[in-house]
Amino acid sequence: MKEKNSIHVFAPATSANFICGYDILGLALDEPGDEVILKKVDRPGVTITKITGDNGLLPLDSTKNTVGACVQMILDHLQRNDIGIEIELHKKMPIGSGLGSSAASTIAGLFAINQLLGEPLSRKELLPFALRGEELACGHGHADNVAPSLLGGITLIRSYQPLDVINLPVPSELCCSVIFPHVEVPTRAARQILRTQVELKKAAQQWGNIAGLVSGLFSNDYDLISRSLQDDLIEPARSILIPEFDAMRQITREAGALGFGISGSGPSVVSFTKGLDKAKEITEILKEHLKSKHIGSNGYSSTVNTRGAVVIS
C-alpha cells in the first residue's frame, strides 16, 4: 500500500476477562474508543500537538505518552527516523474505567503509523509493540485489551511466551451492556487486592467454565455460554471495590442477561446478552438504578465489534 501524508483512525474500547477468562480473554466494543490523527511533517521527530478528552491527565511528552512512544517504536523498527510525525489524540472514552482506555490509545497510535507508512506490518505484527506500549502506560504488558482493540472480535491470549493470540468465533447475536459507574478503581489497586495463590479446586472449576465458554462460542450455544459465565476466583475480591455490584447482578439476572461481571479490573461492569435490544434495555435499567443511588455512570450497548481498529479518513 502507498504511504499517506495524514491519517485519522479509531481504535475501540475493549472488555477484558469475559467473566471467567481472567488475563486471557477480551472482546472489542463498538463504542466508546479513541481517535488518533497523524500528520507527516518535514522536521524529524515525534510530537504530540493536541490531546482532547483526557481532563489533562495524559502527558504531552511524546516519550511518556503511549501513543507517542508507540509511533516512535515503529519508526525505529522500520528505520524511518527521517520523517517527522505530529499526533493528535482524541480520547473519547473514560480513563481508568476497566474498558481498556490505554489499550485503545496504544492501538490507535500503532495502527495509525502503520497505515500512514503504507502498512509495512500486519496487524498481528503490531502486537509485540502494543505490549510495550501497555507496559509504559500501566506498568504491565498485558495483551487482553490490546489484542481485541487491534484485531476485533473475541481474542484468546493462549500464551505470552511466545505470544500466541487466537481469534475465537463470535456468535452473531452476542451483545453486551457496559456500565462505567463514576467511582475510581485504579488498575493497580484492583490487581493488588487479588491473592497470588488460589485453591486448586476453585481453579479447576474456573477452567471448566473457560472450556465451556469457548465451546459455547464455537457451537453458538447461548445457554452453554450463559452457564459458563461464572467467576468464583477474581470477582469475589474485586467486586468489593464496585458499588452496587450485587444489586446490579440481581437486576441483570431478572432482566434475562446471559451473564454479568466485572469488565477488566473494573469499576465498569459488563452484561452479556442475546441481541442488542436486550443490551440496551439492561444499560438503561442499570443506569437508572445507579442514579437512584446517586451514582453517575456512562452506559454503552454494543455488538461484539469484529473489525477492531479502522481508518476513519
Add this chain to the structure above:
Amino acid sequence: MKEKNSIHVFAPATSANFICGYDILGLALDEPGDEVILKKVDRPGVTITKITGDNGLLPLDSTKNTVGACVQMILDHLQRNDIGIEIELHKKMPIGSGLGSSAASTIAGLFAINQLLGEPLSRKELLPFALRGEELACGHGHADNVAPSLLGGITLIRSYQPLDVINLPVPSELCCSVIFPHVEVPTRAARQILRTQVELKKAAQQWGNIAGLVSGLFSNDYDLISRSLQDDLIEPARSILIPEFDAMRQITREAGALGFGISGSGPSVVSFTKGLDKAKEITEILKEHLKSKHIGSNGYSSTVNTRGAVVIS
C-alpha cells in the same frame, strides 16, 4: 426397547485430564476396557458369580464392588427389586493404572443393567449413578473417567453442581499412545502429592492452554492442539512418581507427538498424535525404552473412541 434375559457389554478405558484439563477433560480409548455379563435369574438379589483378570484384588461382595453396587442402585431407582441379577466381570485392563479402571467397571455395570431392562434411562441419566459408583470404588466421585467411558469421545465436565457434561468434537485423525509402566502409583498418593493452593499466575497460564485446546478441537487445528498440550501445574508434582518420565517426553517430542503427559493420576503416560501409525510407532519406541531400563509395560495405540460403552451380544 424390550427387556432381555442376558447381556454382554464392553466399556472402554479412558484417559483423564488430557494434559492441561485436570479434573475436567477425559477421552475414551478403543482398548483396553472391561466386559460385564448380566443374567436375569428368578431369585431376587444381585450376585457377583465371577471376576476374571483382577488378580484377586476386587471384592466379590456385590455391595462392595462398584459393578454390583451400581446394578443395585439402578434396580432400586427403577423399583425393580422383583428381579434377580447374576454378574460376571471380566477385567481386561490393569487396575490402578491411570486408565480409569474402576470407571470402566462402573460404566459396564450401569450400561449393562440399563440395556437389560430395555433402556429405561438415557446415557446421560446414568451419570449421577456413575459418580456414586466411583465414590464407592475410589473414594471420590469424579466424572472425568466415567463420562467418556459412557458417552465416548472427548468429554468436558464443565461443572459438578449441577453436573454439566459436554461432548467436545473429535478431530478425525487425533490418536493416542498409552503406556502403562509396571509401577504402582495409587490414585490417593497421586492426589496427596498435589498442593491445595496454586499460583494465580500459573492457573491463568493453564486456562489459556485449556481454552487453546478446546479451540483446537473445534477448529481441527492440530498445531494449536499441540501448542496447548502443556501442564505446568499438576505434572511437575505427579511426574516425580513416574519412572523415565522426562526421557519419555523427550522421545515422544523427537518422534513428532503433538503432546505428552500423564494419563489421569498415572502411572500411565499418554502421547497424542496425528494419525494411528504415529501412535503405534510411539507406543513401540516407549515400550522398548522402558524395557531397556528393565521396566515392563503395557502399550495401547488408539483412535479416540467415539462410541463409549457398547453391547457385545
